[in-house]
Amino acid sequence: xxxxxxxxxxxxxxxxxxxxxxxxxxxxxxxxxxxxxxxxxxxxxxxxxxxxxxxxxxxxxxxxxxxxxxxxxxxxxxxxxxxxxxxxxxxxxxxxxxxxxxxxxxxxxxxxxxxxxxxxxxxxxxxxxxxxxxxxxxxxxxxxxxxxxxxxxxxxxxxxxxxxxxxxxxxxxxxxxxxxxxxxxxxxxxxxxxxxxxxxxxxxxxxxxxxxxxxxxxxxxxxxxxxxxxxxxxxxxxxxxxxxxxxxxxxxxxxxxxxxxxxxxxxxxxxxxxxxxxxxxxxxxxxxxxxxxxxxxxxxxxxxxxxxxxxxxxxxxxxxxxx
Amino acid sequence: xxxxxxxxxxxxxxxxxxxxxxxxxxxxxxxxxxxxxxxxxxxxxxxxxxxxxxxxxxxxxxxxxxxxxxxxxxxxxxxxxxxxxxxxxxxxxxxxxxxxxxx
Numbered sequence: 001x002x003x004x005x006x007x008x009x010x011x012x013x014x015x016x017x018x019x020x021x022x023x024x025x026x027x028x029x030x031x032x033x034x035x036x037x038x039x040x041x042x043x044x045x046x047x048x049x050x051x052x053x054x055x056x057x058x059x060x061x062x063x064x065x066x067x068x069x070x071x072x073x074x075x076x077x078x079x080x081x082x083x084x085x086x087x088x089x090x091x092x093x094x095x096x097x098x099x100x101x102x103x104x105x106x107x108x109x110x111x112x113x114x115x116x117x118x119x120x121x122x123x124x125x126x127x128x129x130x131x132x133x134x135x136x137x138x139x140x141x142x143x144x145x146x147x148x149x150x151x152x153x154x155x156x157x158x159x160x161x162x163x164x165x166x167x168x169x170x171x172x173x174x175x176x177x178x179x180x181x182x183x184x185x186x187x188x189x190x191x192x193x194x195x196x197x198x199x200x201x202x203x204x205x206x207x208x209x210x211x212x213x214x215x216x217x218x219x220x221x222x223x224x225x226x227x228x229x230x231x232x233x234x235x236x237x238x239x240x241x242x243x244x245x246x247x248x249x250x251x252x253x254x255x256x257x258x259x260x261x262x263x264x265x266x267x268x269x270x271x272x273x274x275x276x277x278x279x280x281x282x283x284x285x286x287x288x289x290x291x292x293x294x295x296x297x298x299x300x301x302x303x304x305x306x307x308x309x310x311x312x313x314x315x316x317x318x319x320x321x322x323x
Numbered sequence: 324x325x326x327x328x329x330x331x332x333x334x335x336x337x338x339x340x341x342x343x344x345x346x347x348x349x350x351x352x353x354x355x356x357x358x359x360x361x362x363x364x365x366x367x368x369x370x371x372x373x374x375x376x377x378x379x380x381x382x383x384x385x386x387x388x389x390x391x392x393x394x395x396x397x398x399x400x401x402x403x404x405x406x407x408x409x410x411x412x413x414x415x416x417x418x419x420x421x422x423x424x425x426x
Contacts, residue, residue, distance in 0.1 A: 019347075019377035020377055022344070026336055026337055088376070090372060090375055111377070111379075112378055115380075
């Protein structure tokens, strides 16, 4: 899963009139927006938390909990706090508008609304949301390689472990470290070191699967989160990544320089005890160090505390690396 | 009363939902009269509010105007004869709405 440019386009309409849901949908669908409607304010809040829409159109005059209260609750909740809210109001009452804006709404549309105005206001709110999403994404990207960064990987590992536990699925993690990177940096300079990091990152991105989350985890260290993947499949993917580093040649003063990487892999099924993110990371790290100790450019699998070297005749690798 | 047409009847994106909305209006007119007769003024106000919010959006600006006038009269606690008159005007208008035909 590579970073993509955010395209916020999911709307939630909370309004007690179905006629308004249909109208908003008909007006905004041609702009490529997905519109969902909710009649009940309390259920609207739950859906906003579950679905995390990109924009909420919120009626003020709702039965039970009024729109102001819904807005206040949405702004209190960590998941929904940053979702822009446009109030739908039947009045052009200034006090109501000021109150709504003070509660954190970004805009107002007065009902009955003009479609051109509605579309323009929704577009403007989504433009801002897109910038906000991009900023958030930037804070999870590694500037040099364009991969996800450590903060993102740590966050996703936590989330994916929960998903894996809930569905009883395996999850694997591979850590990679470029061999003798410090020497390379010292003898050829940091600029060349950067080129190597970018090249290795490019190989990992290319040879990982679409669902794998590839991150730069530290200086010359990478982490690859393999969701819904057992140890055998993780070994196969990791072997592809190892080869992608080995076969790449970096040009330096007219000659080619080769670089290798060492790997440590663990599957959540092979963790002793409950697989927490700390246990998964530390098991993969110990397997990585076993690969360093075994002469580098190789892979070790962590199996219940034992680090087992992945040899070319391992069943998982038959017909993958050499063939 | 003259037949009332939607100003969006010619918009192909809107035709289907305008028709659906228009076909619901006679039922809404019945509901208005029923709520008035049973003295359920709070519910009458909710229905007027919804009609005000939706009518113009479907190309029926007069629906929003009369529904808005009824909602305001209810909110201001106007005398019963005025509420009755405004409710009848609105329900008569709703019955005069003509649903656009599908091609």
